[in-house]
Amino acid sequence: MTIKEYLIVAAAIGFMALAVWADAEKNRQWKEFARDHECRKIEEISGATSIGYGIASNGQGGMITTYTPGKTGWACNDGVTYWREE
Structure with a gap:
């Protein structure tokens, strides 16, 4: 291998x-924020693959796979529900 590599x-x-x-x-x-704001898990949404x-920009057709990660909802003492990806 060369130096560049x-x-x-x-x-x-x-x-x-x-x-x-x-x-x-x-x-x-x-974790620090969740501890300080007494956050608790309230909901989970599973990830999904579609x-x-x-048709691509070059005109060829093809299969497209899309993945949406799961999320977890956290209710905190500041009145806000925070959603975090798994």
């Missing part, structure tokens, strides 16, 4: 590590 791999690994850290930080902040057919 090593740098690309290192940048990709760094980006993945940053994404994992950011997700963990987001979850930590939510399959359909469409």
Whole structure:
């Protein structure tokens, strides 16, 4: 491998590590908020996968798959219901 390829791999690994850290930080902040605002789980909505057919910009037809993640509703003492993706 060349130096350029090593740098690309290192940048990709760094980006993945940053994404994992950011997700963990987001979850930590939510848990702190939920604790401070006495949030309780009130509802869950399952995720869904939809399959359909469409036409691409080049005129070719094809199958389209769409995924909608599940959500959990949390009622908090500030009077707001917060929805979080699973």
